[in-house]
Amino acid sequence: MSENKIETAAAVAEDENHIIAERRAKLARLREAGVAYPNDFVRTDLFGDLREVWGDKSGEEIDAAAPAVAVSGRMMLKRVMGKAAFATVTDFTGTMQYFITPSDVGDEAYAMFKTLDLGDIVAARGVLFRTKKGELSVRVKELRLMTKSLRPLPDKHKGLSDPEMCCRQRYTDLIINEESRRRFATRFKAVSAVRRFMEQHRFVEVETPMLNPIPGGANAKPFITHHNALDIDQYLRIAPELYLKRLVVGGFERVFELNRCFRNEGIDTRHNPEFTTIEFYATYWTYRDQIEFTENLLRYVAREATGSEKITYQGTEIDLSKPFARLTPAQAILKYAPKYQAEQLEDEAFLRAELARLGAPQPDYVGIGALVMALFEEVAESKLIEPTFIIDYPVEISPLARASDTNPELTERFELFIYGRETANGFSELNDPEDQARRFQAQADAKSRGDDEAMYYDADFIRALEYGLPPTAGCGVGIDRFVMLLTDAPTIRDVLLFPAMRPES
Secondary structure, three states, rough: OOOOHHHHHHHHHHHHHHHHHHHHHHHHHHHHOOOOOOOOOOOOOOHHHHHHHHHHOOOHHHHHHHOOEEEEEEEEEEEEEEEEEEEEEEOEEEEEEEEEOOOOOHHHHHHHHHHOOOOOOOEEEEEEEEEOOOEEEEEEEEEEEEEOOOOOOOOOOOOOHHHHHHOOOOHHHHHHHHHHHHHHHHHHHHHHHHHHHHHHOOOOEEEOOEEEHHHOOOOOOEEEEEOOOOOEEEEEOOOOHHHHHHHOOOOOOEEEEEEEEEOOOOOOOOOOOEEEEEEEEEEEEOHHHHHHHHHHHHHHHHHHHHOOEEEEEEEEEEEEEEEEEEEOOOHHHHHHHOOHHHHHHHOOOHHHHHHHHOOOOOOOOOOOHHHHHHHHHHOHHHHOOOOOEEEEHHHHHOOOOOOOOOOOOOOOEEEEEOEEEEEEEEEOOOOHHHHHHHHHHHHHHHHHEEEOOOHHHHHHHHHHHHHHHEEEEEEEEEEHHHHHHHHHHHHHHHHOOOOOOOOOO
């Protein structure tokens, strides 16, 4: 940090400490006078509700009704003009103006109001009216300080502009930045819409363990913890898939879980160690049924959360209303990197050499299917801006997916990409217990060769399959990444209330 920045930071800290000291002195006086943090005010009205009922009424209509209100919220602006004062106050539904005069509240309460600070939680009883400038307001008859704010809020014009501080102090970010409040409101709407859509299609919501004796359901590096009472290591789940399919075996033929997963991997604009997904499974569906269902799910959620099936992300319009494209990995490579020839994608030596040239060399033990997928990731994935399903993945990188009846080297699997990012992953489920056992063994062999993301052999899951899993298709959708698209958020941290961060120094 430069010398000037250090001096500026020190000056800001000193100024803030002075303000906090002044506010603590005010709090000390409140304690001496009685209950400093009262809890006896009954709020009967919310600002958003009042605006909905009275917002289009004239001043004369409001005066005739003289609606009495009891409101409370955080004071964001304050203006004292001699014998009258105004305060802009927010609650979780919106904003309202308080109008305070000594003739309405008394000299003592008016003097108290003048000592209040921005950020204080202030309750009021009064009558709704419209000012001469047309602003719907509360003419305050009784004023109460409910909570003293000891720390100063960031400047209302500059807001909380440091992205790291917005994430680290999300509470302050939400107080100050309306854009953040809107973004998270959209996220909450999206999550609610997901649940509604699933329930409308007769899926039941279930909960499966977060602590797993064996990490499974995806290729990823897990977090490890220790259970003292059982004296065993356990793993934070990387995916709920294997438990959800156990439930399908048990007779719950349409299930979904919307919850957290954990992966001990890097942090970047698209990855956080804990993240939210929905996984859902339906019997007698194939991966093509899941493709259609997933497409309709995302359209519905976008419409419910934003009011439109067209979204703009980082300046690019993405139209979810149109049918999503479908390409195989090879077709995507040939479309978006036309310098390659189809025969080159069947040449293992060429693929290895090309991936090495691109800075993505692959281990000796992977086959040609994995090499094609690696090349796809290097030259085509980032160019899939419009929603595109990549279908028919190789068996060797799809240990839980059903192999194609026409080509045993491929699986009935898809991944959905939007704006170059994986958003969903689904497939016809592998329900042959002997084939699944062989796939698990191949994964275990890969792990023994150094692949720390390969799956473990799950003997209990094999036992469940031996009781019989009906023909089933499943899918998982990354909620965080989809909300990024819906809210035009450049990083995943912007759509997580409390993203993972290094401890403060």
